[in-house]
Amino acid sequence: MALAPSPSDTITQLNAARNLALGDAAFYSQIVPGVTPLINVLAPLELRRWGADFLAETFASPMLSAEEKQKLCLGVLDQLKAFLDTPAEDTVVIKSVVQTAASVYPLVFRHIIANPHDGLTWQKMAAIKSSILRRMDTAPPGVRICCIKFVQRVVQTQTPGSVADPRRPDQNEISLALVPQDHPIIPPSNLEAEASGLLDRLLGVLQENISDALIATATLNSLGGLVRYRPSIANKILSTVLNFNPLKQTNSPMTPKRRVMIRSMARTTRAFLFNILKRNNNHPLGGRIQQYIERLQHSLTEVFDESSRKRAAPVEPTDGLDHAKRQRLDAEVAATPPQDVTNFELLPGPVSFKQVFTITGEAGVTNFDVQAIPIDIVAKILVPLLAVIDLPKMNNAINAVRARYLSLGRRAPADALEAAQTANGARRVPSSPYDSGYSTEDAEQVFNRLDNAPPDDSALVKPPEVALGPFRMPPPPPLSEDEIEEYSKTAVQRVFGTLTVLDESTAAKSHKLGLNRLAASNNDRDGWLTVLTRLATRASAGLDNSVIKSERGSRAVPRRFSLSDRIRDALYLYVIADFRRRIDVAISWLSEEWFNDRIQLEQAEIDGTGGTKPPVQTYEKWVLKVMDGILVPYLDAKDKVLIRFLSEIPGVNTDILLRVKKLARDPERVGLAVTALQ
Secondary structure, eight states: OOOOOOHHHHHHHHHHHHHHHHHOGGGHHHHHHHHGGGGSTTSOHHHHHHHHHHHHHHHTOTTSOHHHHHHHHTTTHHHHHHHHHSTTOOHHHHHHHHHHHHHHHHHHHHHHHHOTTOHHHHHHHHHHHHHHHHTTTTSOHHHHHHHHHHHHHHHHHTSOOOOSOTTOGGGSOOSGGGSOTTOSSSOHHHHHHHHHHHHHHHHHHHHTTOSOHHHHHHHHHHHHHHHHHOGGGHHHHHHHHHTOOTTGGGGSOOOHHHHHHHHHHHHHHHHHHHHHHHHOTTOTTHHHHHHHHHHHHHHHHHHHTTTTSOOOOOOOOTTSOOTTTOTTOOHHHHTOOOOOOTTOOOOSSOOOHHHHHOOOOOHHHHTOOGGGSOHHHHHHHHHHHHHHSOHHHHHHHHHHHHHHHHHHHHHHHHHHHHHHHHHTTOOOOOSSTTOOSOOSSOHHHHHHHHHTSOOOHHHHOOOOOOOOOOOOOOOOOOOOHHHHHHHHHHHHHHHHHHHHHSOGGGSSOSOOOGGGSOTTSSSSHHHHHHHHHHIIIIITTTOSEEEEEETTEEEEEEOSOOHHHHHHHHHHHHHHHTTTTSHHHHHHHHHHHHHHHHHHHHHHHHHTOTTTSOOOOHHHHHHHHHIIIIITTTOOTTOOHHHHHHHHSSOOOHHHHHHHHGGGGSGGGHHHHHHHHO
16 A cells, blocks of 8 residues: 655645746646645645645736636635634644635625625635634734735725726726625625725724734735725825824833834834825825824934934033043133134245135134035025124124235235346345345335346347148048937937926916917927927928939938937827826927928929929828827816817818717717717
């Protein structure tokens, strides 16, 4: 009789199957039904842990489609219920089972919506849900965190959500909005009431200011998805979070563990609120959220930054220093004020600006480089400092600098005298051993003698004249086609990068000059856009094709790179990035295209080439591309952008009307299509 394989051998084989499924998600449909009997409640602990972890990984895998998960989940409900009903089951197994239940609950919910008579499956799911909810308050912390995730999925599933397309319920988000009002198994009223109660139970963790940081942070992390996907309950959740005080435990004795717990809850709360403001800058509660974040940051600084602060200055005795602590210092030396150098005279030799303007003897002040301070900060602090400055000290400093300037002026004649003596090679023989070596003539006598001296012949010799021709820079080498294309792309990118930093508040102006406005008269958004649209439409008109003449005749060679098309592509991408706010840009651009087409047609008729080769009509091409790219796919029933677009563009043809008619295929946008056609 063959021996049963050991658990380690079985796990080795199961890991091989698991790796196969990770490589190709199509194998999950074959592996899950075969693995389920091996991981029952009677299996060894190692197999039960592996099986529960494998099921949690399977139903959380993004590679497996929702349809396949819905088929597989019906076969594992009995296994999940058996694990939860087993007394004293392993904690690791229970954690994985709860995670699996959180993943399969929306799938079972959708199955019951499509199969209203499958009451047995819903009874199994209801039993699993009840068992998990009983563990939510008494289980170990790891299991409780998984239970919080399960409750979050139940609330999200049993709360009405948005329905994108009522004709295809399988493509919509799973929510209570998909359940018919007369459903025999899951009536919407009962489910919504249950979801409201579970949400209150979830928010009760924050309202009670629980001391367990793991539960509080897990609750905050689970509420983020509800705020994002369920706007109907978002305000209730935000109000609860704004009333939550993660620093309430600071009144208790501060231990290292409690310090980490408080920091964790505070940072999670701040991250939760930051993400809400990041997704919606104009949130109705934005001001209150910002105040809460600033108050929380200030409280954290007050509580936890005490260790990084400097120690307070020691208290010195009022009648001198303490000789027991400072035996080598005298009170008179310590009480000496900072050295004042306003009366110092300048030393002989070269003098710098620093020596002229130095009015203090403190080394830290004299060696500080004021150029390191930005000029805007200097302008802000200069006026308050001048308002509180001591006027006598200010006058003394000004007088000291003035005296130094005067002393520098008195040095000038002596310096000129020394230079003159050096230039003429003056030599003086001392008359006695006690001669000091200085001339007895004053400066005026020396200057008069120098003026009467014969001129130096070497100074009268003129330098030879050299005839220099005009200097010309060598011409730059011609650019290749690849270099022209690369530089043109870079120039277009830099111009559109400038648009992102300009203030868009100047986009709406009270006075518009239309097609006759002066392009780029102001360095604003409208000016740059006017330059770009006219570069795309007018600057290179007729230059896209080059004519090459040869013995066989002339032929047109299309350019590989067109600057106009590059600018048009960039304008198109700029518009679709935020088309509701930039629809005026699209209308202005297309108006320029239409105007350019009309001018090209008139010029072709004048030249007599209109019948043989009419110019390319770019307006029709780009107006259809704009409609296909942004207007038709993203419009809703209440959006008025299409009506404004059709009413302001200069021309409407049959192709544009056909695209508007396609909107009527959607029942929600029939009214918009009719209004636009009218």
